[in-house]
Amino acid sequence: MSLPLDLHPVLASFGGAIDFIFNPQTSNVTGGKDVGGFDQAVELILAQLQISLYAMALSLLVALPIGLYLGHRGKGELIAIGFGNAGRAIPELALIAFMAAAIGVGVLNLTIALAVLGIPPILTNAFVGVKQVDRSTVDAARGIGMTEFEILRKVEIPLAIPTIFTGIRGSTIAIVATATIAPLAGVESLGDFILNENVYGEDGVLAGAILVALLALTLEFTLAGIQRLLTSEGLRLKTT
Amino acid sequence: MRIDQTKLRMVLAGVLALALALGVAACGSDDDTTGGSTAAETDGGAIASNPANGKVNLTIGSKNFPEQEILGEIYAQALSAAGYKVKSDLNLGSETVALKSVKSGAISGYPEYASTALTSFFGLEPEEVPADATEAWEKANEEFEKEGLTAFEPTPFASANAVGTLKKTAEKYELEDVSDLEGVSEELSLYGSPECRQRIDCLAGLEKLYGLKFKSFNPVDIGLRYTVLEKGQADLSILFTTDPQLSAESDKFVILEDDKEVFPAGNVIFVTEKATAEKAGPDYEKTILQVQEGLTLEVMQELDARVELEKQTPKEAAASYLESAGYTG
Amino acid sequence: MASPALLAAVGEVGGDFFKERTSETLPCQAKSGELFCWDWAGENIDRYVTPTLQHLELVLISLAIGFAIAFSLSLLAHRRAWLRPPLLIGTGILYTIPSVAFFFLLLPITGRGRETAIIALSAYTLQIIYRNTMVGLANVPASVKDAARGMGQTDRQILWRVELPLATPEIIAGLRIATVSTVAIATLAVFAGGGGLGTQIYGGGNLDFLTSIIIAAVIVIAMALILDGLLLAFQRLTMPWRRAAS
Numbered sequence: 171m172s173l174p175l176d177l178h179p180v181l182a183s184f185g186g187a188i189d190f191i192f193n194p195q196t197s198n199v200t201g202g203k204d205v206g207g208f209d210q211a212v213e214l215i216l217a218q219l220q221i222s223l224y225a226m227a228l229s230l231l232v233a234l235p236i237g238l239y240l241g242h243r244g245k246g247e248l249i250a251i252g253f254g255n256a257g258r259a260i261p262e263l264a265l266i267a268f269m270a271a272a273i274g275v276g277v278l279n280l281t282i283a284l285a286v287l288g289i290p291p292i293l294t295n296a297f298v299g300v301k302q303v304d305r306s307t308v309d310a311a312r313g314i315g316m317t318e319f320e321i322l323r324k325v326e327i328p329l330a331i332p333t334i335f336t337g338i339r340g341s342t343i344a345i346v347a348t349a350t351i352a353p354l355a356g357v358e359s360l361g362d363f364i365l366n367e368n369v370y371g372e373d374g375v376l377a378g379a380i381l382v383a384l385l386a387l388t389l390e391f392t393l394a395g396i397q398r399l400l401t402s403e404g405l406r407l408k409t410t
Numbered sequence: 411m412r413i414d415q416t417k418l419r420m421v422l423a424g425v426l427a428l429a430l431a432l433g434v435a436a437c438g439s440d441d442d443t444t445g446g447s448t449a450a451e452t453d454g455g456a457i458a459s460n461p462a463n464g465k466v467n468l469t470i471g472s473k474n475f476p477e478q479e480i481l482g483e484i485y486a487q488a489l490s491a492a493g494y495k496v497k498s499d500l501n502l503g504s505e506t507v508a509l510k511s512v513k514s515g516a517i518s519g520y521p522e523y524a525s526t527a528l529t530s531f532f533g534l535e536p537e538e539v540p541a542d543a544t545e546a547w548e549k550a551n552e553e554f555e556k557e558g559l560t561a562f563e564p565t566p567f568a569s570a571n572a573v574g575t576l577k578k579t580a581e582k583y584e585l586e587d588v589s590d591l592e593g594v595s596e597e598l599s600l601y602g603s604p605e606c607r608q609r610i611d612c613l614a615g616l617e618k619l620y621g622l623k624f625k626s627f628n629p630v631d632i633g634l635r636y637t638v639l640e641k642g643q644a645d646l647s648i649l650f651t652t653d654p655q656l657s658a659e660s661d662k663f664v665i666l667e668d669d670k671e672v673f674p675a676g677n678v679i680f681v682t683e684k685a686t687a688e689k690a691g692p693d694y695e696k697t698i699l700q701v702q703e704g705l706t707l708e709v710m711q712e713l714d715a716r717v718e719l720e721k722q723t724p725k726e727a728a729a730s731y732l733e734s735a736g737y738t739g
Numbered sequence: 740m741a742s743p744a745l746l747a748a749v750g751e752v753g754g755d756f757f758k759e760r761t762s763e764t765l766p767c768q769a770k771s772g773e774l775f776c777w778d779w780a781g782e783n784i785d786r787y788v789t790p791t792l793q794h795l796e797l798v799l800i801s802l803a804i805g806f807a808i809a810f811s812l813s814l815l816a817h818r819r820a821w822l823r824p825p826l827l828i829g830t831g832i833l834y835t836i837p838s839v840a841f842f843f844l845l846l847p848i849t850g851r852g853r854e855t856a857i858i859a860l861s862a863y864t865l866q867i868i869y870r871n872t873m874v875g876l877a878n879v880p881a882s883v884k885d886a887a888r889g890m891g892q893t894d895r896q897i898l899w900r901v902e903l904p905l906a907t908p909e910i911i912a913g914l915r916i917a918t919v920s921t922v923a924i925a926t927l928a929v930f931a932g933g934g935g936l937g938t939q940i941y942g943g944g945n946l947d948f949l950t951s952i953i954i955a956a957v958i959v960i961a962m963a964l965i966l967d968g969l970l971l972a973f974q975r976l977t978m979p980w981r982r983a984a985s
Contacts, residue, residue, distance in 0.1 A: 183847035203608050258919045259963035261926040264956035267940050271947050274641035275630055347837035356630045364843055366604040368504035379843035383836045390835045476944045633946035640771045658760035704750040712757050719769035721779060721948060734752040
């Protein structure tokens with residue numbers, strides 16, 4: 171590897187990729203069908219978001235109730251935190267390949283695989299967020315006659331929202347990032363551009379990479395903004 | 411492919427006779443002769459190592475499925491035995507990526523199917539692809555030469571794409587030929603590699619020349635072409651005629667007859683830059699042609715079976731072929 | 740003695756070359772969907788040695804580079820508060836960009852291969868190590884620093900003799916997280932042509948072979964846990980008086 175002293179080819183590559191995003195090109199493979207262009211770019215971006223959405227929904231459905239409950243009871247720390255750490259160790263490529271080979275390709279199977287990656291951050295953060303609520307506040311609430319569920323709903327969760335949302339953020343980014351290799355499970359996403367140089371050419375590959383990076387950054391930026399809005403003024407001052 | 415059989419048998423018989431005669435001569439010197447200072451005496455014997463080749467660095471590439479990797483390994487190991495300094499960079503991708511790698515010099519050469527070269531690179535329609543292996547090679551070579559490349563003569567075996575399905579699906583819809591899919595294909599899903607959509611010897615051909623429309627086309631990696639059938643997700647899948655699953659699991663999988671001859675069979679021709687061939691000396695082409703003489707359809711299928719079914723590495727399979735066929739000690 | 744070369748002509752394989760295969764006689768690894776083939780695994784386990792070593796090499800080099808850079812950055816930002824937001828954002832961007840995309844963004848610049856993989860993997864670790872180092876340093880009680888200053892120590896001495904040692908648990912915590920993540924992500928290095936255990940998952944022929952996928956995944960997870968454990972042990976050994984920050 172040698173760093174190019176001449177930047178021109180590098181800029182040309184990126185220029186070609188930008189062109190690919192906006193203008194359809196003749197495909198590498200003869201056959202007359204054009205590839206690339208704005209419409210297809212948007213189509214694949216939406217496809218990647220769609221599968222991510224399904225997986226997020228499933229992750230939330232599974233992880234939130236369990237995390238909140240365990241956090242409220244203060245039990246199950248091993249599971250909640252252990253899962254969080256273990257989740258980081260799961261190689262996403264293996265997970266997706268495993269699902270595809272063992273159960274089959276397709277949206278449903280990929281959703282489950284992605285949810286496996288998305289559950290740990292939500293589970294851990296929901297647990298920690300609720301558990302960290304000041305015990306005296308909880309006791310006070312219990313004292314005025316709130317039921318356990320009411321405590322959870324009206325006291326603990328609102329106070330835990332910043333932490334919970336941090337988990338949701340992490341989960342979303344992890345899922346969207348992994349959805350890049352969705353084509354390995356037969357599902358459309360920007361990974362189609364990246365993994366199929368034979369069809370889309372070098373420009374397509376780079377274009378796909380640029381779009382994925384932009385997608386992830388935009389998402390992170392948006393979620394960070396939402397987090398700031400969700401954190402009430404008092405908490406914001408407290409949690410730096 | 412059955413078009414080739416007679417010619418194939420003739421070629422095979424000729425090769426056998428020649429090899430038998432030369433094999434007798436080889437008996438006297440059937441070890442790798444190292445240290446020979448003359449040009450390699452490789453006629454009819456094991457591949458002899460020529461020290462003069464040691465100055466040449468070669469990188470052998472291949473496309474992204476097992477049969478290709480086996481071929482790449484066979485060539486790489488053979489050239490190594492001939493004294494070259496060989497690296498392999500297999501699993502590059504599909505044909506356009508591989509061709510680009512040759513042109514850019516990233517690899518010295520790779521094995522391509524003459525039919526793929528003609529249809530994918532040079533835009534021929536399937537009916538324009540010659541059925542005769544030598545004619546197809548000559549035609550492809552003509553086009554390659556215009557770009558400074560050259561292709562060596564073809565292997566004995568040929569392979570083609572095919573529309574495959576589960577036996578019970580074929581029985582259910584009474585499918586024997588691809589044409590039988592008329593009227594039925596709208597209910598069936600087809601799975602193939604991503605470039606299949608545009609290739610005339612794949613989906614594009616099925617749509618244009620057979621006039622078929624499918625319920626859906628789903629791109630998947632070549633490695634999953636049987637998995638999707640087994641899991642019941644694909645009604646139809648694009649397979650290769652040399653696939654070992656077709657003979658080993660013939661009670662499960664079946665391919666439809668290509669009655670309109672949209673999937674031309676291709677023998678393998680080694681594609682390389684002319685400049686590379688010249689710099690590498692005569693042993694380059696000689697070794698490659700020599701070592702592929704033993705690649706009959708049966709042998710290729712056996713090698714494919716070892717890698718795809720028994721999960722041997724392409725390297726092991728190639729090595730056992732070279733040894734069993736007497737090319738290496 | 741009849742040499743085999745006489746009986747089988749060169750170019751023709753020996754008679755025992757071919758094997759009859761039917762659905763009934765297929766070995767475990769030939770059957771699609773078989774979860775795990777123990778026999779095959781036992782015989783072929785040495786296939787995983789080189790990829791594992793490659794994987795380990797990628798991880799260790801990336802962590803070393805990532806730590807060196809992130810640590811230096813946090814030292815820079817320690818006394819210059821104005822640096823902190825841009826560094827946090829900068830490392831955050833590198834962290835947010837999915838690794839696969841990162842590999843292919845680097846492709847025109849650094850080409851395929853190990854170096855590209857290492858650059859992307861290192862970049863991924865920066866944020867977590869930087870942030871944890873900053874938090875660790877920030878958590879040092881002012882009273883301790885004042886006491887040290889009172890004893891006549893220079894800022895530099897305070898940094899290296901007081902602040903950093905006290906910040907170490909937090910730093911190591913960050914390093915542990917970075918390690919586990921990097922081990923997992925390094926499987927993607929196969930897309931950059933960087934080798935590693937991903938080659939046994941995505942490499943030709945493995946995509947439908949559950950046994951290989953499982954073996955590779957198990958090795959990756961084991962590697963992550965072992966490295967994590969080593970770091971934890973290191974911390975306990977060198978600073979037994981400090982409980983590890985979770």
